[in-house]
Amino acid sequence: MSTVGNRSTRSRAAEPARGPEVAGNPGASMRRAALDGLPELTRPTNVSTDDAQPLSAALLTRLAQLDEGTPEHAYVRNTLVELNLSLVKFAARRFRNRAEPTEDIIQVGTIGLIKAINRFDPHRATDFSAFALPTIVGEMKRFFRDTSWAVRVPRRLQELRIDLAKTADHLEQHLGRRPTRTELAHHLHLTEE
Incomplete structure (x- = not known):
């Protein structure tokens, strides 16, 4: 107003x-x-x-x-x-040179907007747009990561690869050496295979 x-x-x-x-x-x-x-x-x-x-x-x-x-x-x-759709469109402009249609990017960004709305706490002294924009962009980046693999790898395995890298770094700092496969598997509650 x-x-x-x-x-x-x-x-x-x-x-x-x-x-x-x-x-x-x-x-x-x-x-x-x-x-x-x-x-x-x-x-x-x-x-x-x-x-x-x-x-x-x-x-x-x-x-x-x-x-x-x-x-x-x-x-x-x-x-x-x-x-707040204008936030999604603003974030989508950043990726306009990609092969994916803009409508798809906006749709994925809208999912990020919904997640941000669901998680936002209005009692914190944070501006909503500052809170939502990273979530929207993150959802768009996840979309590109999922669609840009040459071979279709399930998201579960893509996320496991990220968790494995994080765990390996964490254990390396904690142990002072590179962790073994057994240590990684035990820490992630997985089998060595």
């Missing part, structure tokens, strides 16, 4: 939805209950970045108050996803 002189102006997307108030409309009453006094956004994707930040903060606080699995929780989370 921006102020001009003494009057306050809102972007059109932040205006309350105008529609027929039908008695007993469960969708409208659920949205009102979910938002608990916050403005209902008719087009969250059209909200400016300046307006999206305080709205996101308010919605994230509201999301933390709602029980997961309820329609109200889902509505607020979906509104947050739409409101």
Whole structure:
């Protein structure tokens, strides 16, 4: 929201939805209950970045108050996803020279955005966009890692390779020498094979 002189102006997307108030409309009453006094956004994707930040903060606080699995929780989370899609598109620009279609990169980044929304703690003094951007980019990088292998290796084995390298470094520092296969297998709870 921006102020001009003494009057306050809102972007059109932040205006309350105008529609027929039908008695007993469960969708409208659920949205009102979910938002608990916050403005209902008719087009969250059209909200400016300046307006999206305080709205996101308010919605994230509201999301933390709602029980997961309820329609109200889902509505607020979906509104947050739409409101912050510009973060995903911003991160996707970084990878525009890749062979994969931009739509696929945005879709994968949206998964990262949803993970960030689910994990964000509004009570910490952290800006949501600063928290979400690394998660979004990380999800995109994982997508490229999974699709760029010449031979299709299951993700489980790709992640095991990373865990193996980390464990080997950790044990090398702890033991003062390179660990044996037996030590690595024991530490990762795997067989030597």
